[in-house]
Amino acid sequence: MKNTIDTPPKCTLKLRFTPSSSHGESLSFEALRTSVLLSSSPQETGDTARIRLHGPSLNNFFQMGMADAKTTQQTSIFSILSQAEVQIEAYSENQSPTLIFHGKVSQCKSVLQGTERFLEVLAQSSLLYTTLPSAPLSYENPVYASEILKSLCDTQQIQLQNNGFEALLQPPFLLQGNFLQQVKNLVNAQNGFFHFDTLQKTLFVGKDELLKPTDALKIPTDALYENVHFSDSFLSLSCLFQPNLQLGQSITLQSNLLKATDSSLLGESAYLPPWNGSWILDSLKHELSTEKTSSKWKTTLLAHRSA
Structure with a gap:
């Protein structure tokens, strides 16, 4: 391509x-x-x-x-x-x-x-937020991780978006450190995922995925910068700068038909690119430059195949 x-x-x-x-x-x-x-x-x-x-x-x-x-x-x-x-x-x-x-x-x-x-x-x-103080939290009775996260976020006036992170913690249980340290220790101990979005002032937490299913963002063919690298499970591509992407989001690739020579038909045939479909974003990188000689305005992303 x-x-x-x-x-x-x-x-x-x-x-x-x-x-x-x-x-x-x-x-x-x-x-x-x-x-x-x-x-x-x-x-x-x-x-x-x-x-x-x-x-x-x-x-x-x-x-x-x-x-x-x-x-x-x-x-x-x-x-x-x-x-x-x-x-x-x-x-x-x-x-x-x-x-x-x-x-x-x-x-x-x-x-x-x-x-x-x-x-x-x-x-x-x-x-x-690493300087935000948080009082140590200790629990003598079983408590759900979602309840602890809600309490932490309410204290700091931060929104919480929880996508299935519902582990039941057994006492004794103690959380120490600042806000992000407490979130990290809690979520990592239960093999979960989290991302704190400072622009939305929202903590995203999930067991398998960060975000709940929403309408996928479509990236058209004419926004792609270079070759798409992919396997059955993973995807890497660069495209025109996409400011609205966020980690855990679902995206849909809809590339046009590609042409290929079919020797048995003595002509050309068309097929859909195998990278078309839905993917979940794992990491993002934006390269932006206003240099006249080396202007850049692109996004590079890594994603895994949506189930």
Whole structure:
């Protein structure tokens, strides 16, 4: 199958950094040359964003300090951003901005390459909630895991979507650590799956699948970037950026008929691609870049065959 996309659409990435309350106002970047590698994985890993910003307008930015509201002293911009929350919006022509990432910066540095300096940032969604304190939970009587999860989520004002995770736990049972640590210890001990979506502020939990069956998202042939790699059970493909995909979601591939030469008929025959059908998403990676020479606007996904 050939690449069906000649050039990606004209795209824009907007980043907003929000420092802690003592470090002043938010910083936004929109017109810079920007690249973002965004990956989503289940369990405690969550979403990770690798960001690179560059351009002449950053030269003064690297020299800049910001006033600390408490000490009235200048603070390094890298120190400020290393404690900041970051939100990323993406949109192409004739589309409204879509929030695709919300997390907290874990690393921030400048990189000199030739005569240019880049701002490189690593951010993780899980850092928003690893600092949330949770009181230790102990139980003297049998209790369902779903009840514990609901109690944890209610305390943090987080929605819970439970798809069949109903293990009955026998006492004594103790959960310690922050919110995500308690969820991890509880779900992993029962061989379950979970993903915390910071954009929806929802914890998805399941025994076999993360999401309850819903209408599948259809990916048409003209959105595919390159060859589809598949087996009877697993699928890997790249397609035009799909901002609405989420882990555990069902997708349907509907590729057009393919032509093949049939020597017995001395001509061509048509057949449906064997990767057509329903699949469940296991991991996602978005590669987005507004570079003129290496523009990217694609999603790569891994999935397994829907039962």
